[in-house]
Amino acid sequence: MTATRIDGKAIAGELRAKIAVEAEKLINETKVVPGLAVIIVGEDPASQVYVASKGRAANECNFHSVQHTLAVDTSEEALLSLVDELNNDIAIHGILVQLPLPDHIDESKVLNLIRPDKDVDGFHPINVGLLTAGERDKAMVPCTPAGSLILTKRVLGDLSGKTAVVVGRSNIVGKPMAALLLAESCTVTIAHSRTKDLPAVVRGADIVVAAVGRPQMVKGDWIKEGACVIDVGINRIPAPERGEGKTRLVGDVDYDSAVERAGFITPVPGGVGPMTIALLMANTLTAARRTAGLDDLDYASLLG
Numbered sequence: 001m002t003a004t005r006i007d008g009k010a011i012a013g014e015l016r017a018k019i020a021v022e023a024e025k026l027i028n029e030t031k032v033v034p035g036l037a038v039i040i041v042g043e044d045p046a047s048q049v050y051v052a053s054k055g056r057a058a059n060e061c062n063f064h065s066v067q068h069t070l071a072v073d074t075s076e077e078a079l080l081s082l083v084d085e086l087n088n089d090i091a092i093h094g095i096l097v098q099l100p101l102p103d104h105i106d107e108s109k110v111l112n113l114i115r116p117d118k119d120v121d122g123f124h125p126i127n128v129g130l131l132t133a134g135e136r137d138k139a140m141v142p143c144t145p146a147g148s149l150i151l152t153k154r155v156l157g158d159l160s161g162k163t164a165v166v167v168g169r170s171n172i173v174g175k176p177m178a179a180l181l182l183a184e185s186c187t188v189t190i191a192h193s194r195t196k197d198l199p200a201v202v203r204g205a206d207i208v209v210a211a212v213g214r215p216q217m218v219k220g221d222w223i224k225e226g227a228c229v230i231d232v233g234i235n236r237i238p239a240p241e242r243g244e245g246k247t248r249l250v251g252d253v254d255y256d257s258a259v260e261r262a263g264f265i266t267p268v269p270g271g272v273g274p275m276t277i278a279l280l281m282a283n284t285l286t287a288a289r290r291t292a293g294l295d296d297l298d299y300a301s302l303l304g
Contacts, residue, residue, distance in 0.1 A: 001225065003262035006151050011303065012274035015150070016060055018302045019281050023062040026288060034288035035064040035092040036120070036280075039082060041105065042072035047098045053277055054096070061281045064091060076105045080113055087115045093291055094120035094284035116140065117290065120283040122176065131179050137296055140283055144211075145177040146299075147275025148230045149184070152207060153300045155264045156228055160185040165202050167191045167218060167252070168211035173232050177209050198222075210252035220257025229258055229265040232272050 027033050036058045040051045051067065058065035068082060079101075086095045095118045101107050111119075116126040122142035130139035153159060164186040168174040174190060181188045191201050193212070202208055202222040208229045210218045215235035223229060233252030242248065251268030259265055266272055282299050289296065 001261065001263070003229070003259045003265040004155070005259075006155055006230075006264050006266045006271060008147075008151060008266055008271040009274045011151065011154060012147070012278040014303055015275075015278040015299060016057060016281060018299075019278070019285055020061045022297060022302075023285055023288075026285070026292065026294070027062065030292040030294075032288050032292045033064045033091070034061070034094075034284050035066070035089075036094045036096065036284045037066045037068065037086045037089075037092045038096045038098060039068045039070065039079070039086075040098040041070045041074055041079065041101055044100070047100075051098055054280060057277050057281055058284070061285070063281070063284060066092070072102055074102075074105075076109070079105060079110055083110060083113045087113070087118065092118065093287035094118055094280075096121055096280065118287060120280055120287060122146075122283070123172070128171070128176070131176055134179075134183060136180075136183060140287070141180065141279075142172060142176045143276045143279035143283060144173050144232060144272060145180055146282070147279040148173075148177060148209060148232060148272055149180045150279075150300045150303065151266060151272065151275060152228055152230055153184075154303065156207070159207070161187075162206040163187045163189075163204060164207040164209065165189045165191055165205035166209045166211065167198070167202065168209075168213070168232070170211065170213075173209075173211040177211065181207070181209075208253075212252050214252055215250050216252070216254040218253040218258065220254055220259075220261050223258050223261040225261055226263035227261070229253055229262045230272060231255070231266050231268050234268060234273065 086092050095114050111123050116124045119140050122140040127140045164181045166177050169192045178188045178190050199222040211232035231251035231253040236247045239246045239248040249269050
């Protein structure tokens, strides 16, 4: 058996196109233009690439997009003041602070200042609490888990009764992913580096979400025959075959061995990554729709 590759890049492109149509409808019917503000502090090259791609996606989706690029030595006070200003700006529905922040700035203080209804990353404790309490329709859901869920439902359909193992317990991916799968009536295990006999735990899963941050940690013989494997990891490893000092991107799953056992699998790159940006756009549209008193869209259903 060779797994079907889940093309996250194509599905994300489809989703952004649907979001652009829905944003246009919102603008025409309510005059509310979805507004996204991105703040970046410093000149980290990877962050610059991410921020540029978010800006392009926002423009593609017919959003009002603003970028605030601050010097690396910007004070915490100045950053908090900017967040507060954006909290009170009626043209802005989503605020995103690109992480990591410089060491002299308290990350949690900044993220917790963002108004929960504008927290399109879904990191504010109020949004975390709403999601965990099963009130997804009131929360902002973190983009990577939300995108991962859409990919899973795209290939499996109804997830009710399926067994899912999430490898990784981070606040950004592992825990919210588990909450989303629980809401889909899956039986969910959160596994991690301290889990006893991790391969055996993973081997029992219909759905495996790898979000542990270790390159190619999940081996093919850990995967149940026909399982759906969602690889959230993005790791850069040496690639001497490409030349001296060259690197390549790999996930948390050993793709070459897993593809022989899984039913469906996301590649790295081109799997979950593009969905994260698409769901950032979805969250921004959701925030704008809520401002206009409209119900949330079901993005998985929107894709068909």
